[in-house]
Amino acid sequence: MQVKATLHRDFTIADIDDRLYSAFIEHMGRAIYTGIYEPGHPSADARGFRQDVLELVRDLKIPAVRYPGGNFVSAYDWKDGIGPKENRPVRLDLAWRSKETNQVGINEFAWWAEQAGLEMILAVNLGSGNLQDAREFAEYVNHASGTYWSDLRRSHGVEDPYNVKMWCLGNEMDGPWQIGHKDAREYGRLADETSKALKGLDPSIETIVCGSSSDEMPTYPEWEREVLDACYENVDYISLHKYFGNNSNNSLNFFAKTEATGRYIQAVSSIIDFTKAKKRARNDVYICFDEWNVWYHRRSEDDAKIRQWDWPEAPELLEETYNFEDALFVGCLLNEFIRRSDRVKIACIAQLVNVIAPIRADKGGPAWRQTIYWPYQFASLYGRGQALQVVTSGPTYDCEVADDVPYLDIAATRDKDTITLFVINRHPTETMDLDVALTGYTADRVLLHQCLEGHDLKATNSGTTPDKVSPSAGKHLGIEDEHLKGRLNPLSYHAIRIAVH
Structure with missing residues (x-):
């Protein structure tokens, strides 16, 4: 099968916000x-943080991390996690029916994020909490000195403020499962006033209002319309959440769910545009896709387990073991974010370690990269600069969630004198003959070609076989007359970098 594609120097989509490759970590499970x-772990530093995990996080070069939740934040009092550790209360976490020891709070996490080279995206509690709680949290975190909350932070050993610029206004407030669930109008008004208060503290703060928990919610997309109608002029982003699975064991249908995600992004973008026009607003609101990942392998099992257990501390929960099929899907989804980078400016893989995560870590034992780590890392390392328009012509398929789905999924970026192509051959059996015209460019050579291929779709990594699914140097690609040409094996992922001028 042959696929032809064209890039043109003058046809771009948008400048990619580096925060498109952010992550999420919650006080949840392990x-x-x-x-x-x-x-006490062999790799732990004097503060108790695992250095083996930290190195795997650093290698991702992700720009920001959302914290502390998630459903957890809707009943969380941030004040429980400050001051001397021996004085901190143990609380019941209503979201995940477990005990929270509060041994890690904002100051410990901020220190870890700095070591990892990450900015923080902080979420405020607008479930059981209120505007005043959010204002005090922001003052503790961001104000220099001379007030009660800023001086309290300094008394806790943190002289300089953190200057956190990104703030989530609650979490999934459309969900009836959420502590403090509100209807759209009620939440929109609270989010509007909370955002105004945070920006009153620091006008450079960016706020993220809750959109729907998924496009399958019965209130979607009316929720987005009502919420934005209440707060459009005072917020910067609206969040989208979506998790994916292959419960039907149909790989092609699973891979095509990225096409449905594109429709989700497009629909919310249309609501943003409508609201801006209705209000004659001057500001733009963008999308923060701040929870996404594959989540289905253990979902039913864990839902039942939570209902039965008796408030354990740091229980094993949502520890998905990802396979090669999941890695191919994640590559496709990241491509969709690149293609939609004119609207999606921030995205956070959910989550970062152990809980539906690219990194796993055994208690007292090793840490390792899951299969999905690799496409996420390649996108983060190389998917910077400008997103390029890619016009393709090749074979397609129809399935339950979408029609005319290309077997070959392609996204492209340009950063100075380098073009990067992210290509996934979704066909289960056929090799694709690729021909990419690099119009307007003089192509010098292929700088890098890394691929994931040749694995059974159900192949996984583990603490004892951490590299079973890992990248290898690609073959069969080269530059010929300003074209990238070569063969791509079935069910394969490719990151290709080309020097141009």
Whole structure:
């Protein structure tokens, strides 16, 4: 099968916001405790943070991390996690029916994020909490000195403010499962006033209002319309969440769910545009896709387990073991974010360690990269600069979730004198003959070609076989007369970098 594609120097989509490759970590299961933080672990530093996990996080070069939740934040009092550790209360976490020891709070997490080279995206509690709680949290975190909350932070050993610029106004407030769930009008008004208060503290703060928990919610998309109608002029982003699975064991249908995600992004973008026009607003609101990942392998099992257990501390929860099929899907989804980077400016893989995560870490044992780590890392490392328009012609297929789905999924970026192509051959059996015209460019050579291929779709990594699914140097691609040409094996992922001028 042959696929032809064309890039043109003058046809771009948008400048990619580096935060498109951000992450999310929540006080949930073993994400924090025995994930990033495990005093007594052989790799732990003096503060109790695992250095083996930290190195895997650093290697991703992700720009920002959303914290502390998630459903957790809707009943969380940030004040429980400050001051001397021995004085911190143990609380019941209503979201995940477990005990929270509060041994990691904002100051410990901020220190870890700095070591990892990450900015923080902080979420405020607008479930059981209120505007005043959010204002005090922001003052503790961001104000220099001379006030009660800023001086309290300084008394806790943190002289300089963190200057956090990105703030989530609650989490999934459309969900009836959420502590403090509100209807769209009620939430929109609260988000509007909270955003105004945070920006009153620092006008450079960016706020993220809750959109729908998924496009399958019965209130979607009316929720987005009502919420934005209440707060459009005072917020910067609206969040989207979506998780994916292959419960029907149909790989082609699974891969095509990225096409449906594109429709989700397009629909919310249309609501943003309508609201801006209705209000004659001057500001733009963009999309923050701040929860996304594959989540289905253990979902039903864990839902039942939560209902039965008796408030354990840092329980094993949502520890998906990802396979090669999941890695191919994640590559396709990241391509969709690149193609929609004119509207999607921030996206956060959910989550970062242990809980539906690209990194796994055994308690007292090793840490390793899951299969999905690799396409996520390649996108983060190389998917910067400008997103390029790619026009393709090749074979397609129809399935339950979409029609005319290309077997070959392609996204492209340009950063100075380098073009990067991310290409996934979704066909289960056929090799694709690729011909990409690099119009307007003089192509010098292929700088890098890394691929994931040749694995059974159900192949996984583990603590004992951490590299079973890992990248290898690609073959069969080269430059010929300003064209990239070559063969791509079935069910394969490719990151290709080309020097141009």
